[in-house]
Amino acid sequence: MGRHRGLRFDPAARVPRQFAQIVASEFAPAALDHPILFTKRADTGAFYAGALLSLVAGESPLAGTFRPADVEREGFFVDAERIVIDRAHPQFGAAEGEPLFDPEGSPSPSLRHVQRALARLDAGLATTDQLVQRLLQVGVIEPIDISLSFDSGEKLVLQDLYTVSLDALRDLSDQDALALLREGDLQLCYIQAQSVGHIRRMAQRRNDQLAAAPV
Known part of the structure; x- marks a missing residue:
């Protein structure tokens, strides 16, 4: 902690994310504001779930109350049960910003917020991977x-x-549908499918922005 006592970070320096990974426990709050979709990792081809935050990379996310834990912990990682930072991340390069530790050396409120985000990710990643695998299997x-x-x-x-x-869900065998129901997967499936409707709202918002932009 001594090396980081004077370190500050500025969350406003984060580059806006177009798509951010989420875990199963975040589906319900994410679906209030954003489309939830799946994509594949570029390095492994493995599927994961995420929230579509904007239609164009680099643009500010759609306004809403939900912030993915993967965004909240940006620049911070867990390594062997320790929190480590990426000093090359832009939010650590500012002279001003929020301290990581208070004068007594305890984590600042901002760092505690990051710790909670990291804990939420750590607790949910394996469960969410299992969810995705079950959906792929059926x-x-x-x-x-x-x-x-x-x-x-x-x-x-x-x-x-x-x-x-939703068509594939309706065509599931009784056995597969019951298995998904007992795992709690069916509810998450419907939350995800319904959240896709936010894409229309995002498109309308961008259309309005383009119309209002000076020529």
Whole structure:
């Protein structure tokens, strides 16, 4: 802790995220504000769940109350039960910002917030991986086509994203449906599928922004 006593971090220096990983316990709060979708890791090809925060990389996320733990802990990691930081992250480069520790050497409120986010991720990653694997095993995850056109003439195509197929859910055998129900997966499936409707709201918001932008 001594090396980091004077270290400050500025969350405002974070680069806006277009897509952030979430865990199963975050599905319900995330679905209030954002579409929940699945995608594959570039390095392993493994599926994971995430919240679509904006339609275009680098743009500010859609306003809402939900902040993924993966965003809240950005720049902080867990290594062998210790919290470590990425000093190269932009939020640690500012001369001003929030201290990591108070004058007595205890974690500041901001650092405690990060600790809670890391704990939420650590507790939920394995459970969420298992959820995704069960959905893949019964074949209810399918690609989703997101092609958007705006009044300005701009077009956006979001690729490599997946959703739960409600048709596939309805076609499940009684045995598979009961198994998903008992695991609590069915509720999460419907939360995820319904959250996709936020894409229309995000598109309308961007359309309004483009229309209001100076020519």
